[in-house]
Amino acid sequence: MKPADPEHPIPIDAPTRAARPPVVCYPVAHLPDPSLAALRAARAGWTKVSETLVPPRDARCFEVPAGHFVRIISVDGPQVGDLNLWSAHDLTERFFSGKTRALHGTHLSTGDRLWSCLPHLRPMATITEDTLDWYGFDADGGSVHDVIGTRCDPYTHALLSHGGQYHHCCHSNLTRALADRTGLAVPEAEPHVHDVLNVFMCTGFLKGTGQYFMKASPVRPGDFLELFAEIDLLGALSACPGGDCSSEHSSDAAACHPLRVEVFRPADSPAGWEPSPRNSYDKSHGRPLTPR
Template sequence: MPHPDPRLTEAAYQGPALQVDRDFYGRIGAETHRRTLVQEFTVPIRSGMAWEVPAGHVCRISTVEGPQVGDLNLWNRHDPRERFWASRTRQLQAAHVSTFDRLWSTLPFLRPMATIVGDTLAGYGVDAEGGRIHDTLGTRCDPYVSAMLNGVDFDYHCHSNLVRAVLPFGLTEFDVHDVLNVFQCTGLNAEDQYFMKTCPAAPGDHFEFFAEQDLLVALSTCPGGDLSKPMFGPGVTDPVEICHPLGVSVHALDEELLQGWSEPTSPDYRGAHGLAHRPWGAS
């Protein structure tokens, strides 16, 4: 069988704007002794919490007791219209993200919101079924799908957990958006369908990111726990026994570590989407 033309399978999106300073972010991830803990808490099972991460700080999410999937949302703290854009991150970075990948924001902002600086599961790679960790392929579980597939009302899916978490910050259900599935192992099967596998995280594993701007962050501890049991379909039982809490910590960095860094800016697009011009092709 002939080998495919590599030009047909290389990344569609390329360019200098996607390059990251690995020395800078590598130091932030490695030199943990140059951090100051400013906030620490635990997100209980089947719940959600929201918190602020100032620009130039690092946020760590940890599996404190056992394997557990977390659904992550990000907003600009000062303008929630700018929020994490999972699909564009999937195109610009990867369907499954890890160290040195960036989490990008929606239009018209389109800039890095966070850069991943630590991931103890980075070595997981690709398993025999094609599963990888920390995915942008899927999105949060929600009560609407539950009602549609199982005929059951359930108020503690990730969507609902995130809704409750952001209400104190003046946001609503309409602000909750597609997530980064932290610690989740997923892929596409032979029929190009989304699958989920048991979370491989062990107690003490962590995923951490550097805030490129002032962020509001929300996290849900998925009601499916480590996803070792199915969540939807006939005969599904409530898998509460495989649920665990997640730990969160926020750290300030030594000023020296931040030398040369500045908040990313948006692309300098000066057009008007064709609104101030003649229709395309008009004479």
């Protein structure tokens, strides 16, 4: 973080340097339109095909075929969830929170897409409804559904607690869930667990220091985040041991609640929709593709 008292003198032209206008790194005006109206119209007559209850301080996997909808729902108390997504056919294609953040911003809502990692870089899912979209950004700069936090994990917990062992961090929860679903051993499953979408979590950066902060989530029972699967998905959701993350995470003391995941099959595919194609880059990186 920035030091409170810089070691170097302020240059005479500091105000001029700081006054230069910001430039958006990745303008998204030319990205394909998510066609929210067509996606939402496809919900008429849909059928619920699966329901998964995620216990407090634990995680569960679920599958969402391409063209289906999935809702993550607050059940009986304010609760944050950590979401991982993979291609159902290839665990090496997974959610890329960093590029999603670069394209859409630090916090996601309706119309934003969740993008997969390189070299695939294609939409995995589109957010079609967010009952917390009213929250916006508060006076502290906080907002919900962030792609800036990585996930609570036992390694950072051990580092900050001088060796304390805690096994129900979201990283561990997701690892166990993926191992259970795929049959992989825990050490084989762990490398596939990745940075998350922090569903319902309220976060931001402290002014002055830039430190990542969390505050009590505004989520209430009945609130949900709905996504449309652009490809066949395997998902894993952890009900964070921090509960609503109003005070701490990686904790057995915080009040925690379950989350429910519901998957719906529409009667017909959305008008004009096709599964997301892989990225069009030729992967040559400036070299011949054929071996010498």
